[in-house]
Structures are given as structure tokens and as C-alpha cells.
Amino acid sequence: MQLELILDQPGLTISYDHDNEWLYVNWQGAHDPVSSRQCCLAMLEVMRRRPTAKILNDNSNITSTTVKLTEWSLSWLQDMYEAGLRYLAWIYAPVFPGRNSTEAIVQYLERPTVASFDDVATAFNWLRRQSSTVPRQ
Template sequence: MSDPILFSDTYITISYNATLDCISADWLGFQNLQTVQEGCERILEAMVEKGCTKVLNDNTHVEGIWSSAAEWVGMDWFPRMRQAGLKCFAWIYSPSAFSRLSTDKSLRFTNDMNGIQIFDQMEEAEAWLAGILEKSA
């Protein structure tokens, strides 16, 4: 059975992963400041709505650079995610070198890196989140 979709648009699909008790975000295609901000706000809303403390942020389908949003992600959105209860954020790199640079730039603007991990593969990110789930059980 697939995870229930909470929000979907051309640039992102957000669902609730009951197995990992997390919000799953699958970003799609080219991103810009507007799509990143809108998608991030939807992730925050979904996290609050579901009472989740974990996010699986999948960038494997992202293409190109989106560094215009990096400072906003690191200095505005991540602190608000923390205030809303975020504890674990698994971020899966895009195969695009430019997208990876944007991810890295976002993290340079992030003051509190506790609970944020970067992965190259979905399986690694899921295993990390599953390990967090086991520790909290």
C-alpha cells in the first residue's frame, strides 16, 4: 500500500510514511526560490498536521541549481521546523552536482545541524530513520 499523499504539485509530492512515522517529500525537476519556499512550507504544515518529528527529504529527482533559496532554508525554515518539533531530517542528495551544491549551501546557513544527516541513497536514509525509530520505542 502506498503512503497517503498530503500534497502534490509539479515540483513536489509530500506524503506520510507510516512505517517510519515521518513526512516524506519527493522534490521533482528544477527548483527556484518560490517552489522551494512553497514546498518547504507544505512540509512544515504536514509535519505539524501529522505530529511528526522526522522528515525524509528526497532530492534524487531534483535537477539544477536552486541556491537562491539556500539562505532562506538554513536561516528561516530550519529554525521554524525545530520550533515545530523537528528532531530528525534525512536529506537525500540529488545526482545533480548543482543541486548538491545548493544543498550544501543551505546547510552552511543552518546553525543547528543536530539530527540532520545527508545521504546518497534512499536506503541509507530510511535505515537511519528506522534506527531512530527503534531507539525511541
């Protein structure tokens, strides 16, 4: 797997996976609503500079989080869609108190398609099966 590092900041690393033609977003450490929003905005900036149809969004290295999906989160997902994102494979943090409410919302999202997973391997395999066409802007 050939990863090209694009962004490395506290709590977040974003790389481009050349073999799979997607962004690999690795969240680390503790996150609260403020840090999560900052990281999401960083993801959006990367997407605008380097559009890709797929993101493997790995939260398995998060040690604690108080994050919940909000109206802002849904607006951010729409911005990500407009930047080219079509499929987001979201690997949950090991301890995620907002999981039930998040899953209730995620199942109704249409654009982009968001699927949630408990492990990287299952998310990886799901994402590989999705079409990788990046829409032209």
C-alpha cells in the same frame, strides 16, 4: 510500505509513511529559489497539521536546482523544529552545485538534526535508527 498521500503539487509530493511514522517528501523536476521556498512552506504547513519527528527528504528526483542554504533556510529549519521535527534525512539531488557550502552548514546544525546522503537506502536506514518521539505541543 503504506504511504498516505497528504500533498501533491507540482514539484513536490508529501506522504505519511505509516510503517516508519515519518513524512516522505519527494521533490521532482527543476527547482529555483522561489519554487524551493514555496515547497518548504508547504512542508511546514504539513508539519503543523501533522507533527512528526522525522522526515525523509528525497531530492533524488530533482532534475536541476540553483538552491543554496540561506538565512531563510535556517529560520525555516527552526520553524520545522518548533513544529516537531527532530531528524531530517536529506537525499541530495544528483546534480547539486551548492553541495559543498550546504555540507559545511549542515554539520553545525543542532536542532533539528540534519544528515545528508547520496542515496535513499542509506538515508532510510539512518532515519530508522533515530528516536521517533514526537514532542507534545
